[in-house]
Amino acid sequence: MNAAVLLFAIGIKSIGVLGPITGSQDTAGQVDVEMSATVHLESSNPHVATVPESVFARGVTTFAVKTFAVKGPTDVTITARIGAESKSAILRVLPPKLFVGCDVPAKVSSFTPLKCKAFLDGLAPEDMPVSVSSDHQEILVAPSITISRGTNKTEFAVSARPVAQPVTGQVSVASGGVTKSQTITVMPIALEGFSFPGLIGWQRAQGGDHVGIAVKSLASAPGLAVTLSAQALGGGATPITFDHSTIHIGSGGKFADGGFSTRCVSQTMSVTVTASADFGGEHETVHTDFTVVGPRFEKLTPESMAVSNVGSGGQKQRITIRLQDCAGPSTSFDVAFSGDAHITVPARVQIPYGSRQQDFEFTIWPCPGQPPCGGHIDVANGRAIVIVRP
Numbered sequence: 001m002n003a004a005v006l007l008f009a010i011g012i013k014s015i016g017v018l019g020p021i022t023g024s025q026d027t028a029g030q031v032d033v034e035m036s037a038t039v040h041l042e043s044s045n046p047h048v049a050t051v052p053e054s055v056f057a058r059g060v061t062t063f064a065v066k067t068f069a070v071k072g073p074t075d076v077t078i079t080a081r082i083g084a085e086s087k088s089a090i091l092r093v094l095p096p097k098l099f100v101g102c103d104v105p106a107k108v109s110s111f112t113p114l115k116c117k118a119f120l121d122g123l124a125p126e127d128m129p130v131s132v133s134s135d136h137q138e139i140l141v142a143p144s145i146t147i148s149r150g151t152n153k154t155e156f157a158v159s160a161r162p163v164a165q166p167v168t169g170q171v172s173v174a175s176g177g178v179t180k181s182q183t184i185t186v187m188p189i190a191l192e193g194f195s196f197p198g199l200i201g202w203q204r205a206q207g208g209d210h211v212g213i214a215v216k217s218l219a220s221a222p223g224l225a226v227t228l229s230a231q232a233l234g235g236g237a238t239p240i241t242f243d244h245s246t247i248h249i250g251s252g253g254k255f256a257d258g259g260f261s262t263r264c265v266s267q268t269m270s271v272t273v274t275a276s277a278d279f280g281g282e283h284e285t286v287h288t289d290f291t292v293v294g295p296r297f298e299k300l301t302p303e304s305m306a307v308s309n310v311g312s313g314g315q316k317q318r319i320t321i322r323l324q325d326c327a328g329p330s331t332s333f334d335v336a337f338s339g340d341a342h343i344t345v346p347a348r349v350q351i352p353y354g355s356r357q358q359d360f361e362f363t364i365w366p367c368p369g370q371p372p373c374g375g376h377i378d379v380a381n382g383r384a385i386v387i388v389r390p
Contacts, residue, residue, distance in 0.1 A: 010037045012087045015080045020092035022122035023048070023070040024152075029089065031080045033057045044077040048093050051078055067093050069125035069150075096120035096152065098130070099180050100173045106184040108139070110162040111284050114184060118145060118173040119153035128175055132156060136169030138186050145173075160186040164218045188219040190249070190279035191226070194288045204291035207239065207264035208326040208354065212257070215275045215286075220253030226277045228258060230290075233270040239263040239292040240271055264354050266328030268294040295331050295351070296324040297380035307364055308389040314363040319377060319384050321358050327351035335360065339375015341388050342368055349379070364388060 010033060017029040029051065031039050036058045041051040048068055055063045065078065070093050079088040099119050108114035118130045128147040134140070140159045147154045158171055167186040172179055195214045196203060205211050215226050226247050230238045240260045247258040256275075269292050276285045301320045321333060331351040337343050342365035349360045367373035367388050374387040 010035045010082050010085075012039070012080055012082055012085055015078065015087045015089045017065055017078050017089045017091040020073075020094050021065075021067055022096055023067050023074075023093045023125065024096070024123035025067060025121070027065045027067065027091070029063050029065050029078055029091075030060055031055070031057055031063065031087075032060045033082065037082050040081045042079045042081070044079070045074070048074050049076040049078070049091055065091065067091075069123045070095055071125050095176075096122035096124060098173060098175050098178050100171065100182045102158070102171070102182050102184060106182060107187050108158050108160045108184055109187040109189055109280075109282060110160050111189060112282055113160075114158040115155060116158055116171060116182065117153050117155045118147060118175075118180075120147060121152075123152050124149050130154070130173050130175045132171065132173055134158075134169055134171050136167060136186070137161070138163055138167050139169045139171060139184065141171055147175075158184060162189050162192055162218050164188050164220070187280055187282070189282075189284055190217045190219050190221040190224055190277055191275055191284045191286045192216045192218040193286055194273065194275065196290075203289065204293055205262050206293050206325040207262050207295070207328065209262045210259060211240075211262065211290075212259045213273070215247065215249075215256040215258075217249050217254050217256070219279070221249045221277075221279060222251050222253040224249040224256070224277055224279060226256045226275050228260075229274045229276075230260075231272050231274070233272060233289075236269075238271055239265050239269050240273075240290070262292045264326035264328050265292050265294050266330045268292065293325055295327050297333070297382060298322040298324045300377070300379055300382040300384045302384065303382075304385040304387075306387040306389055310364055310366050310388055312366060314365045316361055316363055317386075318359045318361050321349060321351065321360065321379055321382075323351065323356045326354050326356055327358075329353050333379050335362075336378045337362075337375055338378070339373070339386070340368070341373040341375045341386060342366065343375060343377070343386060345377055 013032040015031045018027045021027040039057045040054045074093045102116035124147045132141045138161045170181045172181040197212045232238045243259045247256040249256045271290045335345045337345045345362040351358045371390045377384045
């Protein structure tokens with residue numbers, strides 16, 4: 001008796017892949033079979049999309065699909081096979097889409113920049129140049145940035161010019177004909193800068209002076225408290241003392257007036273003057289440099305003298321060093337004599353703190369030979385001539 005042999009052909013009902021999908025994102029496919037079986041899977045372009053070599057399917061079975069970054073829309077055919085039977089589905093892989101976003105809240109001021117980013121919903125297939133622009137002159141951005149190959153974002157900073165009132169505008173990024181925009185607000189600022197009403201053209205003063213200072217407010221901020229401070233460049237004690245460390249914007253809303261005294265210094269010093277205030281939820285700070293001038297030599301008086309009848313015990317005389325500015329705590333000058341007369345001078349003269357002049361004594365001796373004889377006493381760039389007569 002012949003045995004009957006029954007052969008069953010396992011059929012694939014359907015295959016599908018979830019898409020379209022941005023390259024570098026993962027997606028999934030499904031295959032539906034009539035009976036449990038091993039299903040072999042193939043991709044027509046493994047450089048764009050890959051699938052497992054096979055899956056064991058029972059009814060509807062899901063499998064993973066991995067995609068890679070592409071420069072343009074690319075169709076990939078995914079095929080399922082059981083023996084000689086096959087079915088296919090087409091997956092469209094898309095290039096990454098461009099977006100822009102900024103920190104929240106999207107506010108910027110001339111004191112505080114805003115951090116933003118251009119980003120993609122997938123990885124860049126190659127270095128992607130992105131142009132950046134704003135629709136308002138008060139909003140400042142770099143004109144171009146780059147999203148590097150294999151990455152999906154790059155950050156950029158938005159800064160702003162000082163404004164007195166809020167300004168709303170947009171920052172836009174563009175690449176490959178696609179433009180995306182982000183709305184941001186430029187916030188007004190209070191502190192704009194300094195002026196020194198009593199000084200014309202110079203931010204400097206002599207030691208021992210009193211200087212008026214005005215802090216200008218761009219936005220109207222009557223009553224706003226402004227804190228003043230100073231720091232000597234290079235360290236050390238600051239040579240200025242404020243009348244009041246806190247001043248206030250006046251009723252007109254535009255200026256805070258104050259002043260400071262300068263200390264007598266031994267050499268010219270530069271100082272950073274700082275004004276700070278809390279306004280609109282921000283801590284604002286502005287700086288300027290100010291110079292306190294060190295003591296400048298003016299002249300010697302008298303600038304010449306003639307003496308006679310100099311005895312063997314010598315003759316005492318005095319000369320005055322005069323300064324244009326007050327002397328600091330360690331202001332001194334070297335003294336030197338040259339000539340054919342015999343004159344002894346001190347090697348160095350200390351000027352008392354705060355003084356603008358100081359006498360020093362020197363001794364004239366009889367001429368070494370027959371009179372007349374003479375010479376000159378030098379201090380800084382000043383000279384006093386001394387003549388010794390019979």
